[in-house]
Amino acid sequence: MKEWKELSIQIGDLARSTGRWIAEEQSGFKSERVEIKDHNSLVSYVDKRAEEQLVEGLSQLLPEAGFITEEATVTNERKELSWVIDPLDGTTNFIHGIPLYAVSIGLLQEDELVCGVVYECGRDELFRAALGSGAFCNGTPIRVSAANELSQSVLATGFPYHDFSRIERFNKLLAELYRSTRGLRRFGSAATDLAWVACGRFDGFFEYGLNSWDVAGGALLVKEAGGRLSDFQGADDFLFGKSIISSNSHIFEAFQQMVKGRMESDEMDRK
Numbered sequence: 001m002k003e004w005k006e007l008s009i010q011i012g013d014l015a016r017s018t019g020r021w022i023a024e025e026q027s028g029f030k031s032e033r034v035e036i037k038d039h040n041s042l043v044s045y046v047d048k049r050a051e052e053q054l055v056e057g058l059s060q061l062l063p064e065a066g067f068i069t070e071e072a073t074v075t076n077e078r079k080e081l082s083w084v085i086d087p088l089d090g091t092t093n094f095i096h097g098i099p100l101y102a103v104s105i106g107l108l109q110e111d112e113l114v115c116g117v118v119y120e121c122g123r124d125e126l127f128r129a130a131l132g133s134g135a136f137c138n139g140t141p142i143r144v145s146a147a148n149e150l151s152q153s154v155l156a157t158g159f160p161y162h163d164f165s166r167i168e169r170f171n172k173l174l175a176e177l178y179r180s181t182r183g184l185r186r187f188g189s190a191a192t193d194l195a196w197v198a199c200g201r202f203d204g205f206f207e208y209g210l211n212s213w214d215v216a217g218g219a220l221l222v223k224e225a226g227g228r229l230s231d232f233q234g235a236d237d238f239l240f241g242k243s244i245i246s247s248n249s250h251i252f253e254a255f256q257q258m259v260k261g262r263m264e265s266d267e268m269d270r271k
Helices: 004-026 045-061 091-095 167-180 190-198 212-224 252-270
Strands: 034-038 041-044 066-069 081-089 102-109 112-120 125-130 135-137 154-157 183-185 204-208 228-230 243-247
Touching: 004 045, 004 081, 004 102, 004 112, 004 125, 041 045, 041 091, 045 066, 045 081, 045 102, 066 212, 081 091, 081 190, 081 212, 102 190, 102 212, 112 190, 112 212, 125 190, 125 212, 135 212, 154 190, 167 183, 167 252, 190 204, 190 212, 190 243, 204 252, 212 228, 212 243, 243 252
Parallel strands: 066 081, 154 183, 154 204
Antiparallel strands: 034 041, 081 102, 102 112, 112 125, 125 135, 204 243, 228 243
16 A cells, blocks of 8 residues: 555645646636536536546545545445545536636545545635645645634634525524634635635634535645634534535634534424
């Protein structure tokens, strides 16, 4: 088995190559080439071709690995080693010419993330991490922020776009965070949000309704940069549990308890 750090560098090279192709395609992209998968869930030939490029390249790195992919251009099958891929996280941004979208790649060994890469196309920033080896942006080590209180923090989130079952409590949570933080941001790419938590631009990030490919690349970045993660209930199922909280260790407990309190109340109201 290759060392995870060496492998993360190779994954990063592939992500950057694919991401630069995506950025080139954006300049001449036509909205009529968009397909609708589901309510507010969009896809284009760019997503699909980018995923095909990634699958081909990653298959050469680890022929024995399975795949969990957003666009299902290859049979999705979990194995001892599994790639978790979002070829274009922020498709809506891409389609509308908003220059914030990313390639996200995570590698699972059984249930543990061992490599994570996010390439943010607009800023040409390559974030990578390998288990036990730290996190980097364009080769420079990164760390989560040092904010000690929620009142000192800027948080990122994503607004629900198809699962509106918890929207009332989520909105109340947002209102509480408006008053208790320096501000909230919503940029439309969970992979980028996690990468920016890892490098300290955001102090925390939370969202529900996500899939594994949205967060697999960025979650290990946060861990290796000294941060913490959980799902909304405070458990470790942030990869497949459809919700995620991430932040530096200083604010994590207060942040997680606030989110859990609001969203658990929602669960009780619906019973």
